[in-house]
Amino acid sequence: MATRDELAEQVLALSQDDRAFLADLLDQSLAEENELPPAELAAAWTVEIDRRIASHEAGKSEAVDAETAMKEMREKLAEHRQRISQ
Template sequence: MPKALEILEEAMTLPRAERSFVADRLLESLDGEAGLSPAWSAEIARRIARRESGESSAYSREDIRKDVQALLSK
């Protein structure tokens, strides 16, 4: 199997955020233009790592909507 297909198969097993990061870097390499600065790329990688380790959490859109509605109805 060609190396590119092996890499693609492995990349497809990554979580969505990491696949997005990889896709962005690949597209950036084709365009020759900076899509994300190195600082933003590092920040994205840091946030992904924090989220996957459980160090940070996320809130659902529905939970946020309920909280905002509760605040607005006061």
């Protein structure tokens, strides 16, 4: 069996479509482990989205443009990956 690093290297060598397929497959498997039925998950997201909209409209949160949000998430992800690889 391949190690985690070997498997990651193989996966990253795949086409974008194949990586997207695997990412979706992994996402589904993680969602299944949380044991939330799709309708319940959708309802929970609706509540969360409504909460965020209300917070923004009440001036309790600031909007961030997509470019800034993605940059910040990439930085946080890189920090997380560095921590777990040590």
